[in-house]
Amino acid sequence: MAKVSAVNKNLKRERLVAKYAAKREALKAAAKDPNLSFDEQFEARLKLAALPRNGAKVRLRNRCQVNGRPRGYHRKFKMSRVSLRHLASHGYLPGVVKSSW
Known part of the structure; x- marks a missing residue:
C-alpha cells in the first residue's frame, strides 16, 4: 500500500491538470503559431510559465487504482502487476485468463 499522502x-495534480488543460493548450498553440509576432509569442510563453507547474500533464504519475503502487503499472487495467495478478487469479477480472504453453 502506497503512502496516502503520495496518492x-x-x-x-490530476485535478489541476483538468482545470488548466484548455488554457495550457491555447497558450501552447499561441506560442508556436508562426503567424503571430515574436512579442505575442513571447507573451504567450510568459503566461504559460505563470501557470502552476503541477497543472502540466507530464507531472502525473501512473498509480494503481487498487493500492496506489507507482511501479509495475499496466495501463490497460490501470493497476499494478501485483494487484492484477491477485485479482486475475481469483477470477475478478472478466476475460483475463492465465496463459500456459
Missing part, C-alpha cells in the same frame, strides 16, 4: 498529491 492524494497525485489526485490533486
Whole structure:
C-alpha cells in the first residue's frame, strides 16, 4: 500500500491538470503559431510559465487504482502487476485468463 499522502498529491495534480488543460493548450498553440509576432509569442510563453507547474500533464504519475503502487503499472487495467495478478487469479477480472504453453 502506497503512502496516502503520495496518492492524494497525485489526485490533486490530476485535478489541476483538468482545470488548466484548455488554457495550457491555447497558450501552447499561441506560442508556436508562426503567424503571430515574436512579442505575442513571447507573451504567450510568459503566461504559460505563470501557470502552476503541477497543472502540466507530464507531472502525473501512473498509480494503481487498487493500492496506489507507482511501479509495475499496466495501463490497460490501470493497476499494478501485483494487484492484477491477485485479482486475475481469483477470477475478478472478466476475460483475463492465465496463459500456459
